Amino acid sequence: xxxxxxxxxxxxxxxxxxxxxxxxxxxxxxxxxxxxxxxxxxxxxxxxxxxxxxxxxxxxxxxxxxxxxxxxxxxxxxxxxxxxxxxxxxxxxxxxxxxxxxxxxxxxxxxxxxxxxxxxxxxxxxxxxxxxxxxxxxxxxxxxxxxxxxxxxxxxxxxxxxxxxxxxxxxxxxxxxxxxxxxxxxxxxxxxxxxxxxxxxxxxxxxxxxxxxxxxxxxxxxxxxxxxxxxxxxxxxxxxxxxxxxxxxxxxxxxxxxxxxxxxxxxxxxxxxxxxx
Amino acid sequence: xxxxxxxxxxxxxxxxxxxxxxxxxxxxxxxxxxxxxxxxxxxxxxxxxxxxxxxxxxxxxxxxxxxxxxxxxxxxxxxxxxxxxxxxxxxxxxxxxxxxxxxxxxxxxxxxxxxxxxxxxxxxxxxxxxxxxxxxxxxxxxxxxxxxxxxxxxxxxxxxxxxxxxxxxxxxxxxxxxxxxxxxxxxxxxxxxxxxxxxxxxxxxxxxxxxxxxxxxxxxxxxxxxxxxxxxxxxxxxxxxxxxxxxxxxxxxxxxxxxxxxxxxxxxxxxxxxxxxxxxxxxxxxxxxxxxxxxxxxxxxxxxxxxxxxxxxxxxxxxxxxxxxxxxxxxxxxxxxxxxxxxxxxxxxxxxxxxxxxxxxxxxxxxxxxxxxxxxxxxxxxxxxxxxx
Numbered sequence: 181x182x183x184x185x186x187x188x189x190x191x192x193x194x195x196x197x198x199x200x201x202x203x204x205x206x207x208x209x210x211x212x213x214x215x216x217x218x219x220x221x222x223x224x225x226x227x228x229x230x231x232x233x234x235x236x237x238x239x240x241x242x243x244x245x246x247x248x249x250x251x252x253x254x255x256x257x258x259x260x261x262x263x264x265x266x267x268x269x270x271x272x273x274x275x276x277x278x279x280x281x282x283x284x285x286x287x288x289x290x291x292x293x294x295x296x297x298x299x300x301x302x303x304x305x306x307x308x309x310x311x312x313x314x315x316x317x318x319x320x321x322x323x324x325x326x327x328x329x330x331x332x333x334x335x336x337x338x339x340x341x342x343x344x345x346x347x348x349x350x351x352x353x354x355x356x357x358x359x360x361x362x363x364x365x366x367x368x369x370x371x372x373x374x375x376x377x378x379x380x381x382x383x384x385x386x387x388x389x390x391x392x393x394x395x396x397x398x399x400x401x402x403x404x405x406x407x408x409x410x411x412x413x414x415x416x417x418x419x420x421x422x423x424x425x426x427x428x429x430x431x432x433x434x435x436x437x438x439x440x441x442x443x444x445x446x447x448x449x450x451x452x453x454x455x456x457x
Numbered sequence: 458x459x460x461x462x463x464x465x466x467x468x469x470x471x472x473x474x475x476x477x478x479x480x481x482x483x484x485x486x487x488x489x490x491x492x493x494x495x496x497x498x499x500x501x502x503x504x505x506x507x508x509x510x511x512x513x514x515x516x517x518x519x520x521x522x523x524x525x526x527x528x529x530x531x532x533x534x535x536x537x538x539x540x541x542x543x544x545x546x547x548x549x550x551x552x553x554x555x556x557x558x559x560x561x562x563x564x565x566x567x568x569x570x571x572x573x574x575x576x577x578x579x580x581x582x583x584x585x586x587x588x589x590x591x592x593x594x595x596x597x598x599x600x601x602x603x604x605x606x607x608x609x610x611x612x613x614x615x616x617x618x619x620x621x622x623x624x625x626x627x628x629x630x631x632x633x634x635x636x637x638x639x640x641x642x643x644x645x646x647x648x649x650x651x652x653x654x655x656x657x658x659x660x661x662x663x664x665x666x667x668x669x670x671x672x673x674x675x676x677x678x679x680x681x682x683x684x685x686x687x688x689x690x691x692x693x694x695x696x697x698x699x700x701x702x703x704x705x706x707x708x709x710x711x712x713x714x715x716x717x718x719x720x721x722x723x724x725x726x727x728x729x730x731x732x733x734x735x736x737x738x739x740x741x742x743x744x745x746x747x748x749x750x751x752x753x754x755x756x757x758x759x760x761x762x763x764x765x766x767x768x769x770x771x772x773x774x775x776x777x778x779x780x781x782x783x784x785x786x787x788x789x790x791x792x793x794x795x796x797x798x799x800x801x802x803x804x805x806x807x808x809x810x811x812x813x814x815x816x817x818x819x820x821x822x823x824x825x826x827x828x829x830x831x832x833x834x835x836x837x838x839x840x841x842x843x844x845x846x
Contacts, residue, residue: 252733276739289593289729290784300727304739350730354738 199229203389208258233400236410276304280354286347295331301353321352377403397451509788516795570699582797584756585771590725600768603665607639608632608761617680625706633758694765694820710759722786769827
């Protein structure tokens, strides 16, 4: 009977979360992939009520760090804690109640309809009291990502940007207190990039911890409460974007002259590459 | 929605009054329109809603009708009324016993054959649906990727070496062990980086089929004449040797597999997202895979040990059902079992009645219809992926 998964104690529901609680943290984290050390001693904390952006050049280890926080990748040294407990001690089912992960690319083997895909996000709550929220969670996630209009269409028939939003809707529908998003804006147009980061902001405002990998430093500056800049597997800066985004640091990290300046009207932090005059 | 209908109603009064009326009208209009719009949106794609139930009922009715037809038709015709009456009599709810000959034809020849066709068909359909789900690939099927022929090696070995230490269960047991080994082999060989490419899968299948074919040839070479005859006959995929003991021999494998499979429907849906996303949603992916490969091996062994390699049922049925009712496994798994049962029952009926009094081999018949479908499927997959890598 154990084989059928019919019995066996249900994992405990996650406890209450207060603003400022650390929902995910890496401590002196080392991760090896294929014999290469991709992360060498990274410290990072994701707190409830905060949008934390991970930025850095290609190959700096952003996605690897996110994967480690998601408990996808084992730590070679150091420790990753999710909701206060080492990630390796949680079962897959327990983790599914506590964190949702948006992968970099959204794939689907069979042509499920958009609403069915979003509803998959509710799977961890099946057979629990929270199952009653299924319809509401699915509907509000689809509304927030503006995919309700094609709820009935097949996922396979969507454009890249539409798929990315459906994948995000699925992650939102999971309604976990910790969100780990790997480049949620990569395939999106200007309007939807803003939309997605507003959604992140709203979730943080509601008390969730949001960790998001971003390439666009302007978006990170505008929407993240805190930014961690990674370079070659190490965190070289961690703080409010206005504090750590400087010409020198960014130019150095990206090996490309970068200019940071305030918006002439709003004073918002803007980041632009310096191009040949 | 019309603003003028309601907004224009208060025709007297000041401009402000009219404006307020118009506004109220718009609001009411918007509210009235909203529920309509939202139900429109929530409706899943076109014909899908209700299709699963409709199909289930239709398939179940078909199984019933085909059972009656198969029981009645053949060299010795028995009317449907007599068939029902005899069933009712045996079940102890009225009816009458038939004359000695029809009663014997019905219960010793036709019914074991029908039950066997149902079991084999359901096993093949269900195994196909499961395998496609596990591999995340609509071209995966026990016979295409070599698991059926692998199971056949076990069965042929048992016949050829005259092994009998498990009695009636020897053949299914050998088929199960060999099928399981093959399934694990194909699985580990065709995956890389958490994905199964179509090309790798098909090529692995070719290699495995070639090797299994060689082993079968070897066992036939080693066998004595009687065993060779038995193997040849069995290889063509016929149900004509059906007896109750044979039914009992495959019943445990088939029943266990069919009973376990539906419990994994929702997890298979999640697996369509990919391995990692499925794990993020709480699925223990490794355990799911191992259990389902065991189940597929059970079902394939059940089918193969009775009737040799009957190809393509597990490929065609899940595919058609997916097109008709969507890819959700909660319907697809039981639906494919029912669909497989229908196809095999119909196929067997055709095999033994079309060229009466001779009998077409069932495996030949299904391959004859299934192969073109496979060809079409390959073309379609290729077009969608823009060519093979």
